[in-house]
Amino acid sequence: MAIPTMLSWSSGKDSAWALHVLRNDPRYEAVGLFTTVNAAFDRVTMHATRRQLLDAQADATGLPLHVIDLPWPCPNEAYEKAMAGFLERAAALDIEAMAFGDLFLEDIRAYRETMLRDTAFTPVFPLWGLPTDTLARDMIAGGLEARISCIDPAQLSAEFAGRRFDDGFLADLPDGVDPCGENGEFHSFAHGGPMFAAPIAVASGKVVERDNFVFADIVPAGTAA
Numbered sequence: 001m002a003i004p005t006m007l008s009w010s011s012g013k014d015s016a017w018a019l020h021v022l023r024n025d026p027r028y029e030a031v032g033l034f035t036t037v038n039a040a041f042d043r044v045t046m047h048a049t050r051r052q053l054l055d056a057q058a059d060a061t062g063l064p065l066h067v068i069d070l071p072w073p074c075p076n077e078a079y080e081k082a083m084a085g086f087l088e089r090a091a092a093l094d095i096e097a098m099a100f101g102d103l104f105l106e107d108i109r110a111y112r113e114t115m116l117r118d119t120a121f122t123p124v125f126p127l128w129g130l131p132t133d134t135l136a137r138d139m140i141a142g143g144l145e146a147r148i149s150c151i152d153p154a155q156l157s158a159e160f161a162g163r164r165f166d167d168g169f170l171a172d173l174p175d176g177v178d179p180c181g182e183n184g185e186f187h188s189f190a191h192g193g194p195m196f197a198a199p200i201a202v203a204s205g206k207v208v209e210r211d212n213f214v215f216a217d218i219v220p221a222g223t224a225a
Helices: 013-023 051-061 076-093 106-116 132-141 167-172
Strands: 003-008 028-038 065-070 097-099 122-124 145-151 186-192 202-210 213-220
Touching: 003 013, 013 028, 013 132, 013 186, 028 051, 028 076, 028 097, 051 065, 051 186, 051 213, 065 076, 076 106, 106 122, 132 167
Parallel strands: 003 028, 003 097, 028 065, 097 122
Antiparallel strands: 145 186, 145 213, 202 213
16 A cells, blocks of 8 residues: 655755656655745745745645745744644644655755654655766656756856756756756756646746845746746
């Protein structure tokens, strides 16, 4: 019997592809998504995805979305308190596993495993250990569509903000930048692919610099940025 699993949903390409992989693994049944949102800006933390587009993604996956509101600024103790509250609520939903789209950062995986250690949930990492150069190309070949929503300008030129995640993007990445951005070089917004019932029409809006990051405002198509 498939294990009821809730997936950590960043709104980016890795979590989207993790959903695709989960749905093709008979061991698991994806039954919901959970996302942390910066309550001050009503946007997904780090990816800066608008709540309107986050909701559109959830609708397109056909899965219920559980939003965890975080304060801004958000010290780690506030994050952990919010997550603990969410895990308590999730315990009443007959969830048995929590899945994450992490790729190779051992410290992040260890942190998630520690977070779940005293709960009834099993941590699951559907993409763990896959070579990121191959994974990035497999995502694109598999129909995933995404745009770059956030750049760390200390690692990658701000000119990449707002670009499509495609073969041209990968070809232009400088040496040393992970093709999936796993070291925090960039984050994305997924808007099409096999994990969605239909693509989400979007455009790349204004590019701004804030808190030492560069953000491209991904907007619904036809909407003023």
